[in-house]
Amino acid sequence: MAHIPDGILSAPVLAAGMAVSLGGIGLGLRRLAPEAVPKAAVLSAVFFVASLVHLPAGFSSVHLILNGLMGIVLGLAAYPAIVVALLLQAMLFGFGGLVVLGVNAMNMALPALAVGMVFRAVWRPGCQRRTALLGAAAGGLAVALTAIMVAASLGLSGREFLPATNLVLLSYVPVMVVEAVFTAAAIGLIARVKPELLS
Amino acid sequence: MSVLYAEPTPLPEPKPSLVALLDPRSRVMGAVLFALAVVAAHGLAALGAALTVAVVLAFLARLAPVPTLKRLLALDGFMVVVLAMLPFTVPGSAMFDLFGLPASSEGARQAVAILLKANAVTLAMLALLGSMEVVALGHALGRLGVPERFVALFLFTTRYIAVLHQEYSRLRLAMRARAFRLHSSVHSWRAMGWLVGMLLVMSLERSERIHAAMRCRGFTGRFHLCDDSRAGWLDWGFGAAQAASLALMLVLDVS
Incomplete structure (x- = not known):
């Protein structure tokens, strides 16, 4: 439920999201060497495909957000990659909206960048257990931060949304658990097979 | 994925829809302007008019009705939680009581406004952008x-x-x-x-x-866009119709 539709958020929140996202795209693109565009595109395509997967969790199923994994693998390029994915999801499937795209991108991309930066600073090749734990922490934390940012965008848009923000936060708990396990496995595999993807 | 790249079909191509004849650029600009106007509007009359415009666009783009409705319902499923609470959290005159909680008509009005806005933007977006090949959108x-x-x-x-x-x-x-x-x-x-x-x-x-x-093959990071679509009379007509409908919404919103 990381896609907020159009019409809910207030103008200042929308403007802030748009401004942050324009900055994020600019920074991400500047750091992306022209020759690295195919690599970033292939990786962001993987994330688009993976985000279509439903995973069963308890009695319902969750959609993965994967922003933690994206931040770790793509670094700063995760921002434009997330914007591309959101744009495609909006125009093809009607998820999210058009004016709210900046806020939705910010809510997913800022946690991705933060988690990716910390992971890259802390991770060392070698110990598998440590890698898995770091991966789980990164995956879970990125979702938690996204949940907080979604709740904050709602809460800052009007007092009347404050009660709903608790429900929003609650709805992210299963996603967080699934994504922590999922990211730990994915990162563990990458660390063993292709560690250069992580550094 | 068949959504992105349509498989070639042996059937004869039907005549392209009116929206498909438009320059992709006018469709992008049309969608963005429409979304901005809808998000900025407040009045229910203006938003109702906006939803009507979006429905007309969906018909002109010949969107398949059942999948489109399913998408809109999925969108509404997302918002049910947030919207269902609005009547109880917005202060105002009580409409009815639920388990001792008063539901305000102001809250219900806001929920309806949000519902109209979200559906109008999504429908217009699916009609103008979703019916386009993604490569055309990129260009x-x-x-x-x-x-x-x-x-x-x-x-x-x-x-x-x-x-x-x-x-x-x-x-x-x-x-x-x-x-x-x-x-x-x-x-x-x-x-x-x-x-x-x-x-x-x-x-x-x-x-x-x-x-x-x-x-x-000589790639240096530049991607050449080799199409030379030009805005034709249809695009100017679409622009004029779009401007007129947005002006109508503005009038309805102010009055």
Whole structure:
């Protein structure tokens, strides 16, 4: 439920999201060497495909957000990659909206960048257990931060949304658990097979 | 993925819809202006008019009714939680009581306004942008002044989504052949994590081959947009109709 539709958020929140996202795209693109565009595109395509997967969790199923994994693998390029994915999801499937795209991108991309930066600073090749734990922490934390940012965008848009923000936060708990396990496995595999993807 | 790249069909092509005849750039600009106007509007009359415009656009684009309605319902499912609470959290004159909680008509009005806005924007977006090939959208963005590198990233990504979706289906088939079934269990989640990890590793190697092949053909990071679509009378007509409908919404909103 990381896609907020159009019409809910207030103008200042929308403007802030748009401004942050324009900055994020600019920074991400500047750091992306022209020759690295195919690599970033292939990786962001993987994330688009993976985000279509439903995973069963308890009695319902969750959609993965994967922003933690994206931040770790793509670094700063995760921002434009997330914007591309959101744009495609909006125009093809009607998820999210058009004016709210900046806020939705910010809510997913800022946690991705933060988690990716910390992971890259802390991770060392070698110990598998440590890698898995770091991966789980990164995956879970990125979702938690996204949940907080979604709740904050709602809460800052009007007092009347404050009660709903608790429900929003609650709805992210299963996603967080699934994504922590999922990211730990994915990162563990990458660390063993292709560690250069992580550094 | 069939959403992105339509399979060639042996059937004779039907006449293109009116929306399909428009220049992709006018469709992008039309969608963005419409969304901005709808989000800025307040009055229910104006929003009702906006939804009508969106429905007309959907008919002109010949959107398939059932899948489109399903998409709108999925969107509304997202918002039910937030909207259902609005009548109880917005202060105002009580409409009815539910378990001792007064529901205000102001809150209900706001919920209806949000519902109209979200559906109008989504429907217009599906009609104007969703019916377009993604490559055309990428080119339109580029010719509207979006940075070249972003457009290149967009175009490459749409291309590889189709390729990687095939790869994903292949790996899933291999898992199914080994009797893997998705359950709500740590085992399932980890297996899917390995699957995506594997997909990432394989696609990184693929991207190295792509890069080598592109360099061999003189790729320097620039992606040339070689289409020369021009705005025709239909685009100016669409622009005029769009301007008129937005002006009508503005009048309805102010009055």
